[in-house]
Amino acid sequence: MNRIPIVFCFDKRIVLGASVSIKSLVDTANADTSYDIRIFHSDLSLDYQKSLTSLVKNTNHTIVFHYINPEIFKDAPKSNGSWSEIVYYRFLVPEILKEYDKAIYSDVDVLFKDDLSELYLTNVANVEFAAVRAERNHPGAIGHKYFEENKNEFIFWSGLMLFNNQRFRDEEIFDKLLVNAKKHYTRLKFFDLDLVNITCDNIGFLPFKYCVLQGFYYNKDYHNVKEYEYLKDVYSDENIEWAIKNPAIVHYAGKPGKPWRMKHPYEDYFEYIKKIPSKLRKYTIRDIRKRLFSKV
Numbered sequence: 001m002n003r004i005p006i007v008f009c010f011d012k013r014i015v016l017g018a019s020v021s022i023k024s025l026v027d028t029a030n031a032d033t034s035y036d037i038r039i040f041h042s043d044l045s046l047d048y049q050k051s052l053t054s055l056v057k058n059t060n061h062t063i064v065f066h067y068i069n070p071e072i073f074k075d076a077p078k079s080n081g082s083w084s085e086i087v088y089y090r091f092l093v094p095e096i097l098k099e100y101d102k103a104i105y106s107d108v109d110v111l112f113k114d115d116l117s118e119l120y121l122t123n124v125a126n127v128e129f130a131a132v133r134a135e136r137n138h139p140g141a142i143g144h145k146y147f148e149e150n151k152n153e154f155i156f157w158s159g160l161m162l163f164n165n166q167r168f169r170d171e172e173i174f175d176k177l178l179v180n181a182k183k184h185y186t187r188l189k190f191f192d193l194d195l196v197n198i199t200c201d202n203i204g205f206l207p208f209k210y211c212v213l214q215g216f217y218y219n220k221d222y223h224n225v226k227e228y229e230y231l232k233d234v235y236s237d238e239n240i241e242w243a244i245k246n247p248a249i250v251h252y253a254g255k256p257g258k259p260w261r262m263k264h265p266y267e268d269y270f271e272y273i274k275k276i277p278s279k280l281r282k283y284t285i286r287d288i289r290k291r292l293f294s295k296v
Contacts, residue, residue: 001033001034001060002032002033002117003036004034004117005035005100005104006025006036006106007039007097007103008022008038008039008106009039009040009041009090009105009108010041010086011042011043011084012282014082014108015044015048016260016273016282017108017109017258018039018052018108019055019277020260020273020276021106021108021109021110021111022037022052022056022063023276024110024112024113024272025116026055026061027112027275028112028113029060029116030115030117033060033115033116033117034061034062035056035060036061036064037063037064038063038096038097039065040089040092040096041065041066041068042068042085048280051277051279051280055277068086068092070085070086072085072092073088073178076088076181076182076191077185077188077191083191087191087192088181088191088195090105090158090161090192091174091177091192093105093163093165094163094165094173095174097165098165101164102162102163102165103162103163103165104116104120104162105160105162106159106160107160107251109159109251109253110160110250110251111250111268111269113248113249113250114248114249116248119162119206120162122204122206123204124163124164124204125164126202126204127202127204128164128168128202128203129162129196130161130203130204130206131156131160131204131206132157132159132205132207132208132210132211133154133234133235134156134157134234135154135155135230135231136153136233137152137154137155141155141230143230144190144193145187145190145194147187147194147198149184150197150198151201154234155193155197156197156203158192158193159211160206160210160249161196176199177196177199180195180199184198208235208239208240209246209249210248211249211251212251213225213227213251213253213254214250214253214259216228216244217250218266222240226254227254256294256295258290260273260283261287261291261294262294262296264296
């Protein structure tokens with residue numbers, strides 16, 4: 001049995017999206033894969049925890065909850081919307097999962113399409129973590145903010161990270177992240193993404209199939225998608241087309257927004273909404289408002 005640790009960080013405002021992600025993760029696992037699912041949170045009730053645990057009932061997988069004190073990130077910038085202090089919880093993965101040499105972190109606005117054994121086998125011995133390249137790093141960056149402190153050739157997305165846990169701890173990277181969060185407080189635009197790209201200078205590459213943006217996956221002509229303007233300088237059309245045909249993870253970043261907030265969610269995503277327990281199909285006031293004004 002292949003035991004794979006994977007961490008999700010979310011609060012009660014996004015239980016629905018997280019439940020779909022976890023259910024799709026479990027459903028696409030190979031028969032010999034066993035996910036050790038860890039949930040970092042600050043406000044999930046015991047009822048929510050019980051319902052979430054039911055997603056792995058009678059499977060090879062387990063779910064463990066870790067309460068995180070929000071005060072740890074009191075000196076880091078945050079917003080009143082989706083980008084609360086929870087966006088920084090991912091940086092605690094190496095600090096908490098000390099029994100593993102490496103571990104996966106994933107955002108919860110995703111749909112898993114394939115088993116993650118191949119991803120977990122990625123060699124990260126000589127890097128701090130591995131992630132998917134988002135854009136070339138230069139002053140003319142289009143989709144992301146340029147920081148002269150970032151010495152990497154590329155800007156990396158932080159929505160999927162394969163951590164080298166031991167190296168993260170040995171180099172005290174978590175402490176460095178906190179220092180930089182305070183130092184660059186007013187400059188950080190994409191919060192966790194900016195912060196990890198500024199702080200880490202030895203990052204491994206993961207294929208685009210682990211972050212196929214919704215605009216690419218659901219549109220007939222991805223050349224018209226906004227993100228193509230900068231992704232074309234990172235990936236060839238052949239690379240992009242292969243990933244679209246062989247996605248491991250579809251990431252619902254960018255337009256037209258989160259699928260659970262659409263009037264008519266994508267068919268494959270809606271199938272998973274119907275699969276999760278009714279107690280987890282909780283729409284917040286913000287979700288409902290966005291659905292009312294959704295054009296899709």
